[in-house]
Amino acid sequence: MLCSLRILLIFIEHLLHKECKLYEVIPSTPEQITLLELLEDECEVDVWNNSRKSKEPLDVMVPAVFQNEFEKKLTNLQLCYRIIVPDVQAIVNEEKYKNDKAPSIIEGKISFEKYYRYAEIQEYLTYLSVEYPKLAYLTHYGVSYENRNLSAIHITTGGDEPKPIIFIDAGIHAREWIAPAQALYILHELIENKNNKHMIEKVDWVIVPLANPDGYEYSHKTDRFWRKTRSKVGRSCKGVDPNRNFDFHWREHGASKKLQSPTYCGPCPFSEPETRSLSNLIKSYRTQIKLYISIHSCKQSILYPFGFTRTLPYNGDELHRLAKLVEEAIYKVNGNHYRIGNSPGSSGSSRDWAYGAVGIPLSYTLELPGGGTRGFDLPPDEILGVVKEIFAGIKMFFNYVQLKYCY
Ligand SMILES: [Zn+2]
Known part of the structure; x- marks a missing residue:
């Protein structure tokens, strides 16, 4: 009792x-x-x-x-x-007040001063695919536990030969709202900004802006700090940490076996429809993907494999060098430093699985800044500053892939 x-x-x-x-x-x-x-x-x-x-x-x-x-x-x-x-709740209330006040997406006009909801994100993805059919197509690669669409945008200018792909996932962790905002900004810049045309000529992009829509909606409606999926686990618990649920050194380090823990790794690898479907999507492009990026918050870091050991992978030097180039590019925008390194204590992530199980040679977690003493994520009126500086890093990632893999 x-x-x-x-x-x-x-x-x-x-x-x-x-x-x-x-x-x-x-x-x-x-x-x-x-x-x-x-x-x-x-x-x-x-x-x-x-x-x-x-x-x-x-x-x-x-x-x-x-x-x-x-x-x-x-x-x-x-x-x-x-x-x-x-008083954490006071910060949550203030964030909600500011977010509700900011304008919604109207007829495809997106602004980066609001954390958008699932329906608004879907609407924008549909708008991009309808408005720019020669550049972008929308696929629903599965459905979530609560039957929401799991969606990806494939950006391609076509051609006879398969091109190298940069694959990005965001929003695996529900409460990290800045991550889907960043993915939407990348989509916006690649598809709608003609100045970035060169970034989609020789390289294709596959972008999943909201990999865990059920958790994301729950974090908006009920619990701001919800991190996991919303599947039923055990008799009275809900949710699995999807970024501890991928089948690569699953449950080895930094993943909890306790059902109620925010880092609960699930009853088995790929127990969640969200991770299973995402893994199938990644596998369908396995020979083309050269760079994998998983977007999170709030460690302000650029991290590479592995999460289950401190030992660096075979191309650890290259991963570090590229992270350094990306960090320098980001730093030039606003003078903000991002920590770089591997990230022991997080086994079963999409980044490690993409690298270790699928064989994608370059794989990173981009940890965006958090709000610190002002909350979990940045206040909505500070989104634009972050997504812009990170895009400078994305450009550097792209330059590297183009130079190394395009002939
Ligand atoms: Zn995360």
Whole structure:
């Protein structure tokens, strides 16, 4: 009885985020990181930017019921912390107010000052395919658990020979709203901006702007911090972390076996229709894809394989060099630095599967900046600044692929 009351309390706290606080915790040794990971499972706390590197601050959201216990444990572990947001719900409310006020997409006119909903995104994808039939076609590569379309846009100028493909997924993690916004900006720039015509002449693009539509809608309607899919797991839990559900070193490191955890890896690899369908789409282009990019937030990083080990892959030097070029291109826009490196502690991601199981030679996670003390994602009026600077990095990625793979 006590146990089910505790679960109910957690559920209510998670839904409302009322009295949730955001802590900044700075682990100074690898041992402290391991202890923090244990705490994540034990206390049901939610780590927003789990970098898993010592001396890098982590933002940890803690419901009211666990705050005392959490603070006590941090003190015992000699971990430094401070409260950076005393009332998370207030930030959520403010973000919602600003987002609702911003204009919708009308007749294909998209602005990047709003986090759009699933229906608006679908409408824009349809608009692009109808308005630019010689450049873009829309495919629905599957349906989600709740029967929403899983959609991709293929950008191609045709030709007799198959061209190298740059494949981009975004929105695998529901709450990372800036990721679909970035994917829409890339689509907009490639298809609607004639100055970027050269970027689609010799290279094709396949872009999935919203890989987890059920979770995304749930994060808009009910729980701002929902990360997973919405499938039923166990008797009373919902959702699998789709970016821990891909069949490559599945469940090895940084993925939880607990059903209620935000990083629950699922009962088996590809248990989710969203990941299964995405993997089939990727496989259908397997010989053409030369670069894979998975867009996330909020670590402000450019990350390459692997997530299950610290050992670098065979072309680790090349992956690092290219990440550095991309980082420099992004830095030139607004002077913002992005961390680069591999990302141990995240096995079962789409990036690692694309690289390790499919054999795509260049594969990255682009982690966009978060709102930090102003919330999970940036306020809507700051979207444009981020998507523009990241597009400079996308241009650099494109230059590299064209130079290496186009003859
Ligand atoms: Zn993510």
